[in-house]
Amino acid sequence: PIEEHRSPMVRPLGQFDTIVGAHLYAKNNLRFQQAAERMASGRRINRGSDDPSGLIASEHLRSMLAAIDAESRALERTVHVTSTADGVLEGVSSMLVAARGIAIAREGALTEEERAAYDMEYNSIRNSIDRLLSGASFNGEPLFSGEGLTLEAAGQSLTVDPMSAESLELGAVIDDEAISKALSNVNGVRAEIGSFARHTVGGRLESLRVEFENLAAANSRIADTDYAAETSEMIRARLLSIMSLSAMMLDG
Secondary structure, X not given: OOOOOOOOOOOOOOHHHHHHHHHHHHHHHHHHHHHHHHHHHOEOOOOHHHXXXXXXXXXXXXXXXXXXXXXXXXXXXXXXXXXXXXXXXXXXXXXXXXXXXHHHHOOOOOOHHHHHHHHHHHHHHHHHHHHHHHHOEEOOEEXXXXXXXEEEEOOEEEEEOOOOOOXXXXXXXXXXXXXXXXXXXXXXXXXXXXXXXXXXXXXXXXXXXXXXXXXXXXXXXXXXXXXXXXXHHHHHHHHHHHHHHHHHHHHO
């Protein structure tokens, strides 16, 4: 008779091996599913149990990012306000330049009819300046009428008093000196608004941009998926699951 020889290194699988194999299969299948979820969501932490301390750190960073985003949006609104205000004052400045040209031309050897025509043109410009300043607004809020304009950013503020033809001392009679003074005042206000927008608002926005990028990068390292690592984990978990399932099938 032929005797059956078994290698001392090989033994039949028993019930205990089957239990262990089932446990390993379930464990590796869970690891595969977790890696797949992280790759699908793009986040390493999808629930508190994934990384409790990491979750706390990530949520803290997210709250800081939200605060920065809110301040940035407020500052961007201020930028739009300053741009609108500057556009209005640019229009006023152009009209004052035209009014000054009229004042100079009126000093020449003219007939009374010509002088009257210049007076009418000047008063038309004066009324247009009044309408432009009184009607200027941003999102329904007056810019140069009512209580005037107040800009705030980075703990600093700039207040522009209400403006009109009267506050600029533009009388009904052409006065070259008064027009020149009004033009200087308007350009001075434009310079103040421009400086505030560029240095105060712009400087704070740039600072927030750098801070946001740094915090976002830190949060990404904590909470976002490492696709290379998760891909490797998926492959490893899948192979181990297959090996565990194969071992159980051999036992069966």
